[in-house]
Amino acid sequence: ENAHRPEQNAWWEAFASAFDGEMSFTDCTEVDIFLAGGSDAARFVQIMRGRAVDPERMRADSAEMEKELAAARPDLIGGIVGWHGDREFTQAVYFVDEESARQGEAETTDNEGAEEWAKMIDGDVSFIDLHDPVYD
Numbered sequence: 001e002n003a004h005r006p007e008q009n010a011w012w013e014a015f016a017s018a019f020d021g022e023m024s025f026t027d028c029t030e031v032d033i034f035l036a037g038g039s040d041a042a043r044f045v046q047i048m049r050g051r052a053v054d055p056e057r058m059r060a061d062s063a064e065m066e067k068e069l070a071a072a073r074p075d076l077i078g079g080i081v082g083w084h085g086d087r088e089f090t091q092a093v094y095f096v097d098e099e100s101a102r103q104g105e106a107e108t109t110d111n112e113g114a115e116e117w118a119k120m121i122d123g124d125v126s127f128i129d130l131h132d133p134v135y136d
Contacts, residue, residue, distance in 0.1 A: 026090060028082030032059060034066055035078030040135040042077050042094035044101050050125035052087045058120040065116075072108055075100035087122065098131060 002008050016023070052058040062081075069076065079093040095101035108114055 026082065026084050028084045028090070030083040032062070032081040032083075033078070034062065034081070035070055035076065036094075037078045038080050038092060039077045039094045042096070042133060044095040044098035045130040045133050046093045046095070046101070047128040047130065048089075048091045048093065048125050050089060050091075051122045052089060053120055053122045055083060055087050055089070058089075061116065061120065073104045075104040098129075 059081075075096050077094040077096060079091055081089050081091045083089050095104075
């Protein structure tokens with residue numbers, strides 16, 4: 001229904017002109033929010049796409065580690081994880097700024113939580129960094 005509204009078409013034309021190539025869309029069957037979720041205050045956002053070995057275990061372990069993550073990474077505002085396809089996820093992680101995020105990443109690379117998270121991933125993860133997101 002929404003696609004047939006004139007205001008939706010006008011928005012889409014303006015939005016699509018901001019991209020260089022074809023866009024793709026992913027319908028997510030389930031969505032998780034961690035910490036404060038998404039935030040317009042973030043000056044750096046990292047998008048990750050991958051596949052979980054066991055999505056339910058990954059979701060449960062992530063929820064359990066949330067308090068530890070908040071304490072270990074004050075640069076991290078929160079995030080949103082969309083689940084789709086065959087164990088696939090797309091995750092947007094919102095950071096205070098890129099410098100703080102990179103510093104926090106370097107300081108926690110060798111911790112047990114990062115190692116456990118890596119074990120939950122089936123294959124490679126792709127990253128897209130949004131260095132200075134604009135919110136409208």
